[in-house]
Amino acid sequence: MVRDGSAAERRFEGRLRSLRSAGHRITAQRRAVLRALAMMGCACGAEDVHARARRIYPRLGLVTVYRTLAALVREGLAQTVQLDDGRVRYELRDDGRHHHHLVCLSCGSIARLEACALGRLQSAGLRRGFRVTAHRLELFGYCEDCQPSGGRHEAR
Amino acid sequence: MVRDGSAAERRFEGRLRSLRSAGHRITAQRRAVLRALAMMGCACGAEDVHARARRIYPRLGLVTVYRTLAALVREGLAQTVQLDDGRVRYELRDDGRHHHHLVCLSCGSIARLEACALGRLQSAGLRRGFRVTAHRLELFGYCEDCQPSGGRHEAR
DNA sequence: CCTCCAAATGAAAATGATTTTCATTATCTC
DNA sequence: GAGATAATGAAAATCATTTTCATTTGGAGG
Incomplete structure (x- = not known):
């Protein structure tokens, strides 16, 4: 090991x-x-x-x-x-490796999202004279296993 | 008043x-x-x-x-x-009105960023079977008054 | 307008996560 | 291997926030 x-x-x-x-x-x-x-x-x-x-x-x-x-x-x-x-x-x-998070509101699991398409927002920041050096993004929703329509959901 | x-x-x-x-x-x-x-x-x-x-x-x-x-x-x-x-x-x-935040790492000010270009990321979430219902984004950096090159910066 | 009661308030105590203190232990440089 | 110094653990301290509980108050109904 x-x-x-x-x-x-x-x-x-x-x-x-x-x-x-x-x-x-x-x-x-x-x-x-x-x-x-x-x-x-x-x-x-x-x-x-x-x-x-x-x-x-x-x-x-x-x-x-x-x-x-x-x-x-x-x-x-x-x-x-x-x-x-x-x-x-x-x-x-x-x-x-930069990544964001997919937080499941049902089961609480936290998955990674490797994609980061924030260049546009960073420019938006720049436009106002703000220089963006870092950012943090969390996405909330329902993971595959917890899709309300998918069958097994979980009251919480 | x-x-x-x-x-x-x-x-x-x-x-x-x-x-x-x-x-x-x-x-x-x-x-x-x-x-x-x-x-x-x-x-x-x-x-x-x-x-x-x-x-x-x-x-x-x-x-x-x-x-x-x-x-x-x-x-x-x-x-x-x-x-x-x-x-x-x-x-x-x-x-x-949905917005994000521009947090200045120098003076601590928090400004609003009205633009939200996250549709792309939401699709990325969907792609993995994750249904995004909300998100939170904070951008960190330096506001106009605190640009390191701009003159008046503030040690913190 | 007055009464009544559930909701709201404030002070103090409780909580829960995190940090500090301090005496003891252990790493790593020489 | 010895010694300076960083790291550790237990207990206490902090700090933001929440709960408890006795008291006050808003507002529905008379």
Whole structure:
């Protein structure tokens, strides 16, 4: 599980190296958080990361998870996603691949949308003298499994 | 200030009527919150609304502001905006006019962007079997007054 | 106009996510 | 391997927001 040369493993090591070269020490806790985050299918909260990372390093504290996530974000290795419940979600950044989110209002799943067609809006920003350097887009609706017309919907 | 027939005043009365017909009582506190919100140039937090509404109704409590804002959102008269600081911002909805936000990373100002060119992305969502019913977009960058090249920038 | 009651209010306490403090532990440089 | 210093964990602190509960008040019905 640890010593294969898979792409995932190479990415993991790369992130560790980034952290180290940014002046951070590599600890078992940070490895666990990083691995947990990499295992997550989509953006999730600190509590979720904690639960999963604990399976790797059981005495891991929630505080350390918060600190590690903050460090990852600071170093550009992870990013946050804001939904409507007052909790911050985190996800690793794959290279610099920019993406948005499809948030299902029924089951709460968060899928990625790799396409980004915002050039037009960025120009609209420019037009008003505003220089856009970043943006965040979340799309809300119903995923394939939760289509109201599709059969199995779920009261929530 | 209260009895002119301006468009703003008509909108204010319309919102009161909406609240009333949704089964809410009209109180001095709610009037104050609604007026304060209408005076705000852009989305701002409950604390800000409270400060401004207090100038109209001084014994207004922050709790009431929260409750009133929640009611306004529930009735579709206001909406929330999520930025990166963990605080919810509120703004009145003008009719159903959909817009996004231009958040200045230097001075923190929040301007509106009326254009919405997201049809393309919505189709992208559809393509994956996801039915988009709503979306939220925030653009970050530098407003006209804060352009790094423009002269007066502000360390933050 | 008056009464009544559910809805609204405010103060204080509770909550829940996140951050800070501080004493202890452990990484990594030399 | 030793030492400086960053990282950790537990507990306490914060901060925005929500809940509780006793009191007040809007507005429907008389």
